[in-house]
Amino acid sequence: MRSIAGRTALYLLIAALLSFWVVGLIIERRVEQVVVAQIERGMQEWLAARRAAPSPDMTVLDYLRQFDGRLGEWHIIQLDYYDSQGRLHPLWSLSSLQDASPESYDVEVAGQRLRVTIAAPVFEVYRGVRKAATWLFVGVGAGLCVFAAVVLHLQLRPLKQLTAAGATLLAGQFDRQIEVDGTGEIKRLARVLEEVRLRFRQLVGGAITQAMIWEGNLELYPLSMLLMMLRFTRQTGMLVIMSRSDLGLIYVKNGSLRGASFGDYRGLRAFYALFLLEEGAFKFNPKMKPLEDELQTLSWHAVLLWAARRVHSLRFIEQYVPGFRYVAKRAQHGYDEHQIRVDLMPDELRLWEELDDQRSVMQYARDLRWTPETVQRYLYRFAVVGLIESSMSQVGLNPPPANVVSLWARAAWRRGK
Known part of the structure; x- marks a missing residue:
């Protein structure tokens, strides 16, 4: 009203x-x-x-x-x-x-x-009145313009907040609560978006959890992608990985990495060994006991970047950065800019600041006087932690419906057999 x-x-x-x-x-x-x-x-x-x-x-x-x-x-x-x-x-x-x-x-x-x-004397009076009326009209008009600008700004600010909230939902980010203060119409729209967010979060979380319950194959689901999906849906539980005769465990809490073990290894060494696996079956179990070690002291980005720096397999790298003509585009959501600047190495940070969504791997290599392979490896590290868009990270950020994910996981398990 x-x-x-x-x-x-x-x-x-x-x-x-x-x-x-x-x-x-x-x-x-x-x-x-x-x-x-x-x-x-x-x-x-x-x-x-x-x-x-x-x-x-x-x-x-x-x-x-x-x-x-x-x-x-x-x-x-x-x-x-x-x-x-x-x-x-x-x-x-x-x-x-x-x-x-x-x-x-x-x-x-x-x-x-x-x-x-x-x-004539009457003209002097008339001119004075007309001048005063003109200035009054100009003043009232200017005041009206200022008033209209203020009203427009106040009316558009909640609309911009709603637009940003909608863009966040489209990007697959369902964790941030939508609260917009404004008129009755704006509040009703905000409540609708909040209900949509909660519903989609429930559906997507259920779809990912359902997919994780089924055993899959690391050849189809790389570990970096699994961890990104777990972080995205803020899952808590144990990711069990079987590679030949060795059993690997990675414990996540609300999507954050808390601990890892693989054979005789614990903590960072165990996580690196699991991250470099190219073959193996996985299963996510939300009911296993927690496993916590030194991983809980590091940020999610720091742990994955540390592991990604030890990847030299082109099969891994080309899943995210397919070739030297690849054009990297910054991801719009899903990372903390300040934390990223802390976790990146100087050369990685230099490339990160150079990203303009237009140049290819070859062009960055030429401009920075690096080899294309170096640029490709750095972009792979960015993709692993969701800093740039890629075919693999988009799957993690925009999960398919529950039935599709479930069928995908079952097909992966059958192929693994």
Whole structure:
């Protein structure tokens, strides 16, 4: 209701200003008509009195040259005439009676078009009123513009927040609560988006969890992608990996890495060994006991970057960065810029700051004077932690529906058999 009342008041104010402007134009036009009629009548009377004793040699202009310019309280200070071609010529002027801001009118006397410049006390008052009204109109108009700009900003700010919330949902980010303060309509839309967010988070989380319950094959689901999906859905549980005769465990809590073991290895060494696996079966179990070690002291990005720096297999790298013509594009969501700057190495940070969503691997290599292989490896590290878009990271950020994920996982398990 407040928004409707505000818009109504704004519309009424605009209508009032427009009405004021139109009425002012009408009044000014009417004043001009009255003044012209008064001047023509006075000059016609003066001319008729002079023609009482006619002179055959004198024209209308000859008579008007003798006019003293007095019309009651009004005083003509300059008189000009138009010739047959419409050009203006001076007839006479009283320089001693120059007015600071006289008024000029076009009149017609005895068939002769004239330009009359006149001064009168009433014109001084009229000019003062008109000037004050003009400045008032300008001031009110400027105030209205400022008021409209403020109202527009206040109205658009919650809309921009809703747009940003919608873009976040489209990007697959369902963790941030949607709270927008505004009018009743805005709040209702925000509640709808919040319900959509919660529903999609439930569906996507259920789909990913369902997919993880089924054993899959690391050849189809690389470990980096699995961890990204677990982080995205904030899952808590144990990722069990079987590679030949060795059993690997990675414990995640709300998507964060908390601990790992693989054979006789624990912590970082175990995680690196698991990260480099190219073959093996996995299963996610949310009911196993927690396993926590030194991984819990490091950020999610730091752990994965550390492991990604030890990857040299082109099969891994080309899953994310397929070739030297690949154009890397920054991801719009899903990472902390400050934390990333802490976790990246100097050369990695240099490439990260150079990313412009336009150049290819070869172009970055040429501009930075690096080898294309170096750029490709760095971009792979970025893709692993979701800093740039890639075919693999997009699957992690935008999971398919539950039935599709489940079938995919089952097919992967059957292929693994």
